[in-house]
Amino acid sequence: MAHEFKEISPNASGGAKLTNWFENRFPTAFDAYRVHMSEYYAPKNFNFWYIFGSLSLLVLVIQIVTGIFLVMHYKPDAAKAFESVEYIMRDVPWGWLIRYMHSTGASAFFVVVYLHMFRGLIYGSYRKPRELVWIFGCAIFLALMAEAFMGYLLPWGQMSYWGAQVIVNLFAAVPFVGPDLALLIRGDYVVSDATLNRFFSFHVIAVPLVLLGLVVAHLLALHDVGSNNPDGIEIKGPKAPKDAKGNPLDGIPFHPFYTVHDILGVCLFLMAFTAVIFFAPEFGGYFLEYNNFIPADPLQTPLHIAPVWYFTPFYSMLRAITSEMMYVLIACVLLGAVLAVVKIKLPAFIKAGVVGAxxxxxxxxxSIDAKFWGVVVMGGAVVILFGLPWFDQSPVKSIRYRPSWHKYVYAVFVVNFVVLAYLGVQPPSPVGERVSQVGTLFYFGFFLLMPWWSRLGEPKPVPDRVTFAAH
Structure with missing residues (x-):
């Protein structure tokens, strides 16, 4: 369908004439701007928790731009990779800054994404009608983990090499297809030049394309159903108050109001980001491990191998699954089946199927080695997030109006996740093993028992309109 040209006054300013010229020839871009920015109404009671989505986009741009410059000088060759990183750091003008921006950006990405996901958790942003928004977000999280893991090997340092060796070998624990699967991932019988080239291609081309596609889908799905807010009240529903033009009274245009709001958050973030880059780029060995400043040596295993901090909660769950722990898991499976049969109204044949399963x-x-079930638990800890929209059966969305004790449950969940992250960077110990086992049970119990505990207690009255105080 042809677009009608808009006429503009001959006395209009040069900027207005230029804008009109572009709009007449590229109206789709201007329509997208109006739909997703100037005429997209977001709830007017957003708080600081809503800055982390924009920060995630900012860090994604930082990673793409710095990655482009790093690829100009990096050599994806097992004999040259480590030296090429040193060349970037020492000889390329401003190369040290680009490399530190990229390495710090990787950790910053996970910081803002974890906080973004936590905001969705406490305000019920995964509830109807935003299930797809949450699912796309979880898929982004998976892609981000894959991107980080692939990139972790590229410096070809001692910890990068052995970390990749350990993680890839986990796939060999899969029954029947495990050894072939590990061989397919490595491209060789050990982590070698073939592995480096595969990981490089995935890190630079394949996974970023998937990541960008998921980000676009996430944003489009969000803008189709509208943003959630701290009160969990729909501002665009049929009963929501609207003005004469049909715009929600409890909403304001995203631009310019929230663009200014986000710019303030971006400035604060960049201050912290640059402080880390210039004064603590290794961040005590958590962002850049000291062993990774040593070239990879396939003949010398480090005394302690641990992933980067953002993977350590899941690594703790992997290590928690021992042969003794299997009996506890079996008891949990059987107990869950009994509770499902006794407490849930199901047809007899489904109950029989649950017991049989x-x-x-x-x-x-x-019958299968505990190592395999450790891999299942580690993967399940991420996959279980996809089911959150259906686990939560609370009559209200936001933590603001749930029973007060729910806040303590969420607080314990956060503390438990942090403890698991800490244990993941520590050498194995009997005490750490027991704590991580308890933490793993709590992590899965939080989600799997949510259909039960989320309905307990008396929720607080939810207001008809969002609560907002002008400031």
């Missing part, structure tokens, strides 16, 4: 899973857990 529990018995089969228990037999498999006894």
């Amino acid at each position: 529990a018995v089969v899973v228990s037999v498999l857990m006894l």
Whole structure:
């Protein structure tokens, strides 16, 4: 369908004439600006928790731009990779700054994404009608983990090499296809030049394309259903108050109001970001491990191998699954089946199927090595996030109006996650193993028991309109 040209007054300013010229020839861009910025109404009671989505986009741009400059000088060759990183750091003009921006950006990415996901958790941003928004977000998280893991090997340092060796070898624990799967990922029988080239291609081309596509889908899905808010009240529903033009009274245009709001958050973030880059780029060995400043040596295993901090909660869950722990997991599976049969109204044949499935899973857990189930638990800890929209059965969305004790449950969940992250960077110990096992059970119990505990207690009255104080 042809677009009608808009006429403009001959006395208009040069800027207005230029804008009109572009709009007549590229109206789609201006329509997108109006739909997603100037005429997109967001709830007027956003707080500081809503800055982390914009910060995630900012860090993504930083990673792409710095990555482009790093690729200009990096050599994806096992004999040259480490030296090329040193060349970037020492000889390329401002190369040290670009490299530190990229390495710090990787950790910053996970910081803002974890906080962004936590905001969605406490305000119920995954609830109807935003299930797809949450699912796309979880897919972004998975892609981000893959991107970080692939990039972790590229410096070809001692910890990068052995970390990749350990993680890839975990796939060999999968029954029947495990060894072939690990060989497919490595491209060789050990982590080698073939592995480096595969990881480089995925890190630079394949995964970023998937990541960008998921980000676009996430934003489009969000703008189709509208943003959630701290009160969990729909501002665009059929009962929501609207003005004469049909715009929600409890909303304001994203631009210019929230662009200014986000710019303030961006400035504060960049201050902290640059402080880390210039004064603590290694961040005590958490952002850049000291062993990674040593060239990879396939003949010398480090005394302690641990992933980067943002993977350590899941690594702790992996290490928590021992042969003794399997009996606890079997008991949990059987108990869950009994509760499902007794407490949930289901047809008899479905109850029989639940019991049969529990018995089969228990037999498999006894017959297959615990290492495999550790991999299942580690992967399941991420996959379980996709089910959150259906686990939560609370009559209200936001933590503001849930029973007060729910806040303590969420607080314990956060503390538990942080403890698991800490244990993941520590050498194995009997005490750490027990704590990580308890933490793993709590992590999964938080989600799997949510259909039960989220309905307990009396919620507080939810207001008809969003609560907002002008400031």
